[in-house]
Amino acid sequence: MAFPERFSSLPEYAFPRLRKLLDPHVPGAAPIAMTIGEPRHPMPAFLAETLAAHVQEFAVYPPNDGSPELLGAISRWIGRRYGTDVAPERIMALNGTREGLFNAALALCPQTKRGKRPVILMPNPFYQVYAMAALTLGAEPVYVPATEATGFLPDYAGLPADVLDRVVLAYLCSPANPQGVVAPRDYIAGLLALAEKHDFQLLSDECYSELWHIAPPPGALEVAHEVGADPERVLAFNSLSKRSNMPGLRSGFVAGGRESIARVRQLRAYAGAPLPLPLQRVAERAWSDEAHVEANRLLYVEKYVVAAQIFAGVNGYRTPEGGFFLWLPVADGEAAALKAWVETGVRVLPGAYLARDVAGQNPGKEYIRVALVAPRDETVRGLKSLRECLYA
Ligand SMILES: Cc1ncc(COP(=O)(O)O)c(C=O)c1O
Incomplete structure (x- = not known):
C-alpha cells in the first residue's frame, strides 16, 4: 500500500535501501557492521x-x-x-x-x-x-x-x-x-x-x-x-x-x-x-x-585517534569534531559501499541515502558514513579493511 500523497516524495528509508544494495552479494569476510548509529559502549552501572x-x-x-x-x-x-x-x-x-x-x-x-x-x-x-x-x-x-x-x-x-x-x-x-x-x-x-x-x-x-x-x-x-x-x-x-x-x-x-x-x-x-x-x-x-559520560567520551576519543592514524594521508580525511561518524570522501558512495561489502564484509552507508537530490545534485553522493560504535578492536579491523579496500 502506498503512503498518502503528501509523502510521495519520500525516498525509501536508508536501511532497507542498503539491504537491497548489499544483501544480494556475499560478503568478502565475516561481516562488520558500521552502518547504524547505535551506541555499543557499556550502559551505566x-x-x-x-x-x-x-x-x-x-x-x-x-x-x-x-x-x-x-x-x-x-x-x-x-x-x-x-x-x-x-x-x-x-x-x-x-x-x-x-x-x-x-x-x-x-x-x-x-x-x-x-x-x-x-x-x-x-x-x-x-x-x-x-x-x-x-x-x-x-x-x-x-x-x-x-x-x-x-x-x-x-x-x-x-x-x-x-x-x-x-x-x-x-x-x-x-x-x-x-x-x-x-x-x-x-x-x-x-x-x-x-x-x-x-x-x-x-x-x-x-x-x-x-x-x-x-x-x-x-x-x-x-x-x-x-x-x-x-x-x-x-x-x-x-x-x-x-x-x-x-x-x-x-x-x-x-x-x-x-x-x-x-x-x-x-x-x-x-x-x-x-x-x-x-x-x-x-x-x-x-x-x-558525569562519570559515565566522561568514560564513554574517552572510548570515542581513542577511536578518533586510531582512525586518524589509519586514514593518514587520505585526501579529504577529517577527524570528526563531535559525534561518532566518519564522513569519508569517495568517488561514489554506493559503489564504495558495495565494494567494501563484497571485498571485506564491512558494511557502511552510502552518503546519498542521507541526503536529497536538489537540482540534480546529491551532496552525500561522494561520501560514505562509517559509525564508530563497535568496541575498539572491531572498529580498528573495520577501518583498516576500508582503508586498504577504498584508498589503496
Ligand atoms: C542527528 C540525530 N538526531 C536525533 C537522533 C535520535 O536519537 P534519539 O531519538 O535516540 O534521541 C539521532 C539518532 O541516531 C540522530 O543521529
Missing part, C-alpha cells in the same frame, strides 16, 4: 539498580511533562553544562529526541506565514525525521547543502529573502550527523539573528553534544543566553541515547522558551506517549552523573 528500586511505578500513569525530579535534574544539567538557567517549566521530557524533533514541529508550525506556505529549513544531508515533520505539516522542506564548500554547515543566511520570510522553523544538528562538524558560537549567534530578522524558530538537535574531543560544543540555549536572544527563538533537543549509551531507554528532552514548551506540552497532553516513570527515574539519575 546504575541502570539496573535504579530500575529495580522503582519497578512498582509501572503501576501508575507517568506524568506527561516529565516528573518534577527529572525536569529538575535536566535543568541542573543544563546549568552545569551551559552556564545558563533554564527553569523546569521550560523543559519537556521526551521519548528520545526523534519523536520530539517531529512533535515540536507539529506543535509550533503555523498553517501559513504571511498568507503563504510555510518553509522548514534543514541541512542536506540530514537526520531524516526533519523532512518527515515538514511533509506531515504541508510545509515546504528546503534542503540546504551542508558540504565541504559551506564548512559542512548549512548557509541559511545565503537563502533568498523571499524564502527566508516564509521560514517558520530551521533545524540545525551540531555536532552534525553525518559530517561530524560542530557549529561555532558565532554561527549559532548569526542564526539566532537571522531567526529574529525573519521571525522563525531554531530547532537545535544536540543529541551528540557530549561526544567531543577538543572542547565541549556550544549549545543553542547557551549562545542564546550569551547574546541576549529571545528565549522563544530556540528549542534545544538532547538525549541519553548517545551520551549515556541507552538508545533503548528512549529518553530525551526539549528545552526552550516558556510559551513554546507550553505548546509542546499541550500537544503531548493530547497525543503523547509519556516515558514510563521507572524510566524517568533512570533518566533523572543519568543526567545527574
Whole structure:
C-alpha cells in the first residue's frame, strides 16, 4: 500500500535501501557492521539498580511533562553544562529526541506565514525525521547543502529573502550527523539573528553534544543566553541515547522558551506517549552523573585517534569534531559501499541515502558514513579493511 500523497516524495528509508544494495552479494569476510548509529559502549552501572528500586511505578500513569525530579535534574544539567538557567517549566521530557524533533514541529508550525506556505529549513544531508515533520505539516522542506564548500554547515543566511520570510522553523544538528562538524558560537549567534530578522524558530538537535574531543560544543540555549536572544527563538533537543549509551531507554528532552514548551506540552497532553516513570527515574539519575559520560567520551576519543592514524594521508580525511561518524570522501558512495561489502564484509552507508537530490545534485553522493560504535578492536579491523579496500 502506498503512503498518502503528501509523502510521495519520500525516498525509501536508508536501511532497507542498503539491504537491497548489499544483501544480494556475499560478503568478502565475516561481516562488520558500521552502518547504524547505535551506541555499543557499556550502559551505566546504575541502570539496573535504579530500575529495580522503582519497578512498582509501572503501576501508575507517568506524568506527561516529565516528573518534577527529572525536569529538575535536566535543568541542573543544563546549568552545569551551559552556564545558563533554564527553569523546569521550560523543559519537556521526551521519548528520545526523534519523536520530539517531529512533535515540536507539529506543535509550533503555523498553517501559513504571511498568507503563504510555510518553509522548514534543514541541512542536506540530514537526520531524516526533519523532512518527515515538514511533509506531515504541508510545509515546504528546503534542503540546504551542508558540504565541504559551506564548512559542512548549512548557509541559511545565503537563502533568498523571499524564502527566508516564509521560514517558520530551521533545524540545525551540531555536532552534525553525518559530517561530524560542530557549529561555532558565532554561527549559532548569526542564526539566532537571522531567526529574529525573519521571525522563525531554531530547532537545535544536540543529541551528540557530549561526544567531543577538543572542547565541549556550544549549545543553542547557551549562545542564546550569551547574546541576549529571545528565549522563544530556540528549542534545544538532547538525549541519553548517545551520551549515556541507552538508545533503548528512549529518553530525551526539549528545552526552550516558556510559551513554546507550553505548546509542546499541550500537544503531548493530547497525543503523547509519556516515558514510563521507572524510566524517568533512570533518566533523572543519568543526567545527574558525569562519570559515565566522561568514560564513554574517552572510548570515542581513542577511536578518533586510531582512525586518524589509519586514514593518514587520505585526501579529504577529517577527524570528526563531535559525534561518532566518519564522513569519508569517495568517488561514489554506493559503489564504495558495495565494494567494501563484497571485498571485506564491512558494511557502511552510502552518503546519498542521507541526503536529497536538489537540482540534480546529491551532496552525500561522494561520501560514505562509517559509525564508530563497535568496541575498539572491531572498529580498528573495520577501518583498516576500508582503508586498504577504498584508498589503496
Ligand atoms: C542527528 C540525530 N538526531 C536525533 C537522533 C535520535 O536519537 P534519539 O531519538 O535516540 O534521541 C539521532 C539518532 O541516531 C540522530 O543521529
